[in-house]
């Protein structure tokens with residue numbers, strides 16, 4: 001721990017912003033690496049005479065800030081943590097940094113399953129850091145969750161996140177390709193949710209450096225048309241879902257109509273494309289028969 005004056009930290013912040021970058025990112029760095037939350041930092045502005053405690057000294061914090069500015073590495077990877085909904089999740093460059101729009105998936109599900117006392121089995125396909133599965137398991141302690149990912153590192157990080165955040169045991173983790181590890185749960189799933197890799201190859205090649213260089217390709221790229229994984233998930237869903245089970249998938253901004261067709265081709269009913277914060281048809285939901 002390092003103790004410095006608030007005034008010194010505020011002057012340090014000003015100096016760092018002159019080098020480039022934005023205030024939001026610098027505040028996140030001070031939070032994730034320095035251990036001082038944005039709320040605590042803002043409070044210092046009216047109490048500059050206060051002393052503050054930081055986890056690392058300003059020289060080291062400056063080193064990380066310059067590393068971010070020079071290489072575009074996301075602050076979340078530098079700090080090994082990402083905030084998502086009300087969760088503080090461990091992340092590394094082996095998993096996607098969970099995105100704000102994905103938070104809506106959890107709200108859509110909460111809206112559909114208002115009766116919290118009903119026990120259901122749900123699946124989070126391609127769990128990454130565990131974000132969706134963990135949020136659902138915590139909100140619904142009576143539910144049984146199964147989370148899969150093809151990447152061993154993701155499964156390790158996700159299960160560590162669940163153990164650290166909660167003392168519940170209603171979420172289990174499975175390594176493997178989409179539905180494959182769930183062979184013993186055929187016909188037993190009430191709800192399946194997925195935020196699969198859906199970015200078309202060409203779009204992927206043009207992604208900003210901070211995404212393409214640091215986030216795992218396997219978490220983002222969905223083949224030539226972006227639909228490779230979505231097609232597989234929808235095609236095999238009927239074998240795993242119960243009758244009237246729900247499938248909810250996040251898709252790329254322009255894939256809504258095509259994903260809806262895929263659901264209909266696979267005998268899903270009541271299929272809808274739902275919008276994200278920007279009014280984009282980002283989520284497709286349907287009931288199996």
Ligand SMILES: C[S@@+](CC[C@H](N)C(=O)[O-])C[C@H]1O[C@@H](n2cnc3c(N)ncnc32)[C@H](O)[C@@H]1O
Pocket residue numbers: 095096097098099102125126127128129130131132148149150151154176177178195196197218219220229
């Ligand atoms: C877009 S990321 C989503 C991660 C997390 N669910 C989230 O929303 O932040 C897609 C995830 O799918 C996983 N994935 C990619 N191909 C897969 C496959 N064939 N089977 C299972 N998981 C896969 C990736 O490893 C990655 O964790």
